[in-house]
Amino acid sequence: MKKILIVSGHTDMNDSVANKAILAKFAEKLPESRCVYLDKLYPDFKIDSKAEQEKLVWADIIILQFPVFWFSMPSLMHRWMEDTFLHGFSHGYTGNKLHGKKLILSYTTGAPIEALDFDAFFQNIKAACSFCGMEYAGSISTGSVSYAMRQEPGQMDAILRKADAHAQRLIELVHQL
Numbered sequence: 001m002k003k004i005l006i007v008s009g010h011t012d013m014n015d016s017v018a019n020k021a022i023l024a025k026f027a028e029k030l031p032e033s034r035c036v037y038l039d040k041l042y043p044d045f046k047i048d049s050k051a052e053q054e055k056l057v058w059a060d061i062i063i064l065q066f067p068v069f070w071f072s073m074p075s076l077m078h079r080w081m082e083d084t085f086l087h088g089f090s091h092g093y094t095g096n097k098l099h100g101k102k103l104i105l106s107y108t109t110g111a112p113i114e115a116l117d118f119d120a121f122f123q124n125i126k127a128a129c130s131f132c133g134m135e136y137a138g139s140i141s142t143g144s145v146s147y148a149m150r151q152e153p154g155q156m157d158a159i160l161r162k163a164d165a166h167a168q169r170l171i172e173l174v175h176q177l
């Protein structure tokens with residue numbers, strides 16, 4: 001059984017619809033997976049590097065789940081990466097702890113997904129992945145789940161349906177690995 005770690009980079013899950021629903025569905029279908037809610041653990045952005053490294057070491061598959069903020073991952077997830085992927089752990093002469101692990105990007109956007117080449121924004125993550133000896137295993141994305149849409153009649157249901165389909169695609173990708 002592959003060990004799956006899903007890291008949620010949303011900065012405020014209390015104000016999330018899509019990411020919350022994706023994570024709930026994923027946990028329901030794959031209860032043996034582990035989920036790290038960065039906003040709950042680190043509202044002050046003070047990352048416990050050792051604890052986070054231990055979770056990464058445990059995992060075979062690492063999923064980064066996040067809403068796109070300013071064409072990138074949220075600041076909290078970036079901070080988590082900066083404080084966890086450290087020299088001697090993930091890279092450097094003795095830094096081989098992430099070697100062979102698989103990385104999936106799973107993200108949501110306010111804009112329609114076809115509006116922009118969102119995957120192109122994540123070249124940096126793919127480069128970091130390869131730098132650390134990890135295998136980039138692809139991305140799952142869902143667009144048109146903006147804050148503005150939540151106010152429109154019937155759109156809340158549409159967002160939840162999209163989140164459900166997103167979780168299903170993510171599960172299928174995990175099963176292929």
Ligand SMILES: Cc1cc2nc3c(=O)[nH]c(=O)nc-3n(C[C@H](O)[C@H](O)[C@H](O)COP(=O)(O)O)c2cc1C
Pocket residue numbers: 010015016017018019020066067068069070071072108109110111112145146147
């Ligand atoms: C600070 C901020 C920046 C955002 N930047 C983008 C962006 O660059 N592109 C985009 O399509 N959506 C952007 N959005 C919209 C979010 O991606 C969208 O609200 C989120 O994916 C919805 O997920 P949630 O329901 O889990 O919060 C931004 C939202 C916020 C709050």
